[in-house]
Amino acid sequence: MSKKVLVVDDDPDVRLFNVTVVEENGFTPIEASNGEEGLKLLKEEKPDLVILDVLMPRQSGIRLFRDLKTDKSLKHIPVILLSGIAKKTFLRSQKALTEFGGESVPEPEIYLEKPVEPEELSEAINTFIG
Amino acid sequence: MDIRKILFVTKFEELWFDAVESLMDLRKASFNHVVFLNVIEREKVALRRGKGYQKVEEVRLKEMANIRFINWAETLFEKGLEVGAYIVVGSLVKQVVTAAEKEEIDLIVVGYKKKGRIEQFYSSSDILEIIHRSQIPVLVYKYKPDNTIAVEKPFERPLLATGFSKMNQNVIDYLKPMGRVIKKVTIIHVGDPKSLKESSAMGVQKTRKKIRRKLDEQCDLLIAAGIDASPAVYVGTPAKEIVTAAKECNATMVITGTSSKLSLKEKLVGSTPRFLAEKTDIPTLLIPPVK
Numbered sequence: 001m002s003k004k005v006l007v008v009d010d011d012p013d014v015r016l017f018n019v020t021v022v023e024e025n026g027f028t029p030i031e032a033s034n035g036e037e038g039l040k041l042l043k044e045e046k047p048d049l050v051i052l053d054v055l056m057p058r059q060s061g062i063r064l065f066r067d068l069k070t071d072k073s074l075k076h077i078p079v080i081l082l083s084g085i086a087k088k089t090f091l092r093s094q095k096a097l098t099e100f101g102g103e104s105v106p107e108p109e110i111y112l113e114k115p116v117e118p119e120e121l122s123e124a125i126n127t128f129i130g
Numbered sequence: 131m132d133i134r135k136i137l138f139v140t141k142f143e144e145l146w147f148d149a150v151e152s153l154m155d156l157r158k159a160s161f162n163h164v165v166f167l168n169v170i171e172r173e174k175v176a177l178r179r180g181k182g183y184q185k186v187e188e189v190r191l192k193e194m195a196n197i198r199f200i201n202w203a204e205t206l207f208e209k210g211l212e213v214g215a216y217i218v219v220g221s222l223v224k225q226v227v228t229a230a231e232k233e234e235i236d237l238i239v240v241g242y243k244k245k246g247r248i249e250q251f252y253s254s255s256d257i258l259e260i261i262h263r264s265q266i267p268v269l270v271y272k273y274k275p276d277n278t279i280a281v282e283k284p285f286e287r288p289l290l291a292t293g294f295s296k297m298n299q300n301v302i303d304y305l306k307p308m309g310r311v312i313k314k315v316t317i318i319h320v321g322d323p324k325s326l327k328e329s330s331a332m333g334v335q336k337t338r339k340k341i342r343r344k345l346d347e348q349c350d351l352l353i354a355a356g357i358d359a360s361p362a363v364y365v366g367t368p369a370k371e372i373v374t375a376a377k378e379c380n381a382t383m384v385i386t387g388t389s390s391k392l393s394l395k396e397k398l399v400g401s402t403p404r405f406l407a408e409k410t411d412i413p414t415l416l417i418p419p420v421k
Contacts (some may be wrong), residue, residue, distance in 0.1 A: 034214075055203050057165065057214040057233065062207060084196070089204040096210030 003129045004045055006030045008038035008064065009053040009082070014114070018051050018082070021121045027129065035059025039067055042074055048129045051121075052108075054083035054090060062093050069105040078109040078128040082121070087111040132307050135163040137235040139226055142168070142195070145241030147202050148279045149271045153239070154209075155283050158310040163212040165233050166202065168195040169225045170218065192217045223256055227264045238268045242407060257407050261388050261418050267304065269383075270407045270414045281382045284413045289381035290317045291372045291402075294344055298387040300420045302351050305385070309356035316379045317348050317361050320368040338363055369405035376410060385415040 005027045007018045015031055022029040030045050032038035036058040042050070050068065054061035061083065068074045081090065091107065098104050110124045133156055139145070150164060175188040195217045203213040214233065218225050230238055240257060261268050272280040285308060292298040305315065319341050345361030352359040362379070364371040376384050388403045406414045 054207075055200065055213060055215055057216055057229075060207075060212050060214060063212055084200045085204055085207065089207050093207035093210060096208060100210050 002026055002028045003048040004028045004030055005125065005129070006032065006038065006041055006045065006047040006050045008032045008035065008050065008056070008061065010034055010056040011053070014053070014082075017118075018121065021118050022051070022125065024118075025122055025125055025130075027125070035061060035064035038064050042068060042077070046074075047077065049125060050077055050079045051125075052079055052081055052083075054081065054085040062090065062097070065108060066094065066097060066102065066105055070103045080121075080124050080128075081108040081111045082114060082116060083111075084114045086113070131236065131304050132160040133236045134160045135165065135233060135236050136161065137165045137167055137226070137230050137233060137238045139167045139169070139222075139238060139240045141241070142198060143241075144243040144273070145239070145271055146273075146277075147205070149239065149241070150202065150206070152279055152282055152284060155285055155311050156308075157211075159308050162210075163214070164206055165229065165235065166199050166213070166215040167226065167229050168199070168215075168217045169220060169222045170195075172219060172221065175219055188219060223259045223263065226260050230264045230266050235264075235266055238264065238266055239271060240268060241271045241273070243273065255404070257416070258388070258401075258404055261403075261416055265418045267415060267417045270416065272411055272413055274411075280412050284383040284415075285311045286313050286382045287380065288312065288315050288383040288385050288415070289372070289376045289379055290315055290348075291368070291375075291384065291386045291406075292317055292319055292345070292348060293368075293387075294319065295387070301385060301387045301417045302348055304417055305352060305357065306355040312357050314358040314360070315349075315352055316375070316381065317345050317352075317359060318364055318372065318375050319345055319361075320371040320375075321363060321365045323365055369402045369409070372402070372406060373410055376412060381412060383413045383415055384410050385417065388416050388418050 005022045007015055007022065007029050009015045009018065010033050019029040019031060030041055030047060032041050034056045052061045052065060065079060068077060094105055112120065112124060138150055170191050174191065175184045177183050199215040206213045216229050226238060238260060257268060257270055274280055290301060305312065321341055325337055341363050342361055349359035349361050362375060364375055372384060384406050386403055386406060403416050407416065
C-alpha cells in the first residue's frame with residue numbers, strides 16, 4: 001500500500017495542484033480544507049507526511065502544526081509548510097504562542113513559499129517518504 | 131460572554147487594519163482569533179453582455195484581497211493570534227452571516243462611512259440585517275473625515291444606553307467579563323419628556339429618582355464584576371440625547387441593545403440603534419438579545 005500524504009489547504013486550486021503532485025509521485029493523497037478538518041484526519045489516518053498551508057479558516061496551519069508537534073502519537077510525522085506567509089512570521093508566531101504559556105515546538109521540516117514549482121514540491125516530498 | 135473570536139468584515143474602503151489593532155486591548159480578556167472577510171460584490175464580476183462571467187476579474191480581486199490579508203495576518207500571527215480569512219463573491223449580509231456561523235464568531239466588526247443618502251440607507255440597513263440574522267453583536271467602526279481612526283481604545287470608556295427592557299439586560303452580561311479592558315462605563319437612560327409632565331417639580335424629581343435608582347442597580351451589577359460604572363439620566367429624543375451624552379462623557383464607544391425582530395418600520399423609518407450606527411462619531415456596539 002502506498003504511503004499517505006495529508007494535504008491541508010483552503011484554496012481548492014492549490015489543493016488540486018498539491019494532490020496531483022502527490023499522486024504523480026505514487027503516493028495517496030488525503031485532503032482537508034482547514035486546520036480543524038486536518039487535525040481530525042491526522043488522528044484518523046495517521047499519514048506519513050503533511051503538506052500544510054498557514055492562513056486558513058476555522059483553524060490556521062500555525063495551530064495545527066502546534067497540535068501535531070505536541071501530540072505524542074503524531075509528532076514524528078514530517079511537515080512541509082507551503083504558504084504565502086513568510087517563514088520568519090511562522091517562527092515568530094510559534095515563539096509568541098510558546099511565550100503565552102504553550103509548549104515549545106520544533107521548526108517545520110521544510111518551509112516553501114507559495115507559489116511553488118511541481119519539481120520543488122516533488123523533491124520535498126521525496127526527501128521524507130521517497 | 132467572552133469575546134474570543136472576531137469577524138472583521140472589510141471592503142478595504144471603510145475599515146482598515148488600524149481598527150483591528152485598536153481592539154488589541156481585548157486580549158486582556160480572551161480575544162485570540164481574528165477572521166477576515168472580504169465580500170466581492172456580485173456586480174463587479176457579474177455576467178455582462180458579450181463578456182460573460184468575468185472570471186479573470188474575480189481572480190484579480192481575490193488575489194488583491196489575499197495579498198492584503200497576508201500582510202495583516204503576518205502582523206497578527208507574530209503577536210500570537212490565530213488568523214483566518216475568507217474572500218468570497220456574493221451578497222454582503224448573506225456572506226457575513228454564513229462566515230459568522232461557520233466560525234462561531236463572538237463579535238462582528240464592520241466599517242461605516244458617511245455616504246450619499248441612498249448608499250447610507252442601504253449600508254446601515256445591512257448592519258441591522260446582519261445583527262438580526264446572525265444574532266451576534268456588531269461593532270460599527272468609525273473613521274474621521276481624514277481617515278484616521280476615531281478612537282484608540284474603543285472599549286476603554288463605553289457609554290451604555292439602556293431602556294430597561296429585556297433586550298438591555300444581556301448587554302450588562304456581555305460587559306461583565308471585560309473588567310481588565312474597560313476603565314469605566316456610563317449607563318444612561320433617556321426619559322420620555324411626557325413622563326415628566328407632573329404638576330410639581332417634586333413629581334418630576336420623583337420620576338428622575340426612580341430612573342436613577344434603576345440605573346444604580348445596573349451599575350452595581352458591573353461594579354460587582356470589577357468594572358467602575360456610573361449612572362446618568364437624560365430627557366428627550368433617545369437617539370439625539372445618547373449622542374449628546376457620549377460627547378459629554380467623553381465616551382469611546384456607544385453600546386445599546388437591539389430588538390429580536392427587524393420590523394418593517396425599523397427597516398424603512400429607522401430605529402435608535404440604526405441612528406446611532408449612522409450618526410455617532412465613535413464606534414457603536416449593537417448587541418442583540420440572547421438567542
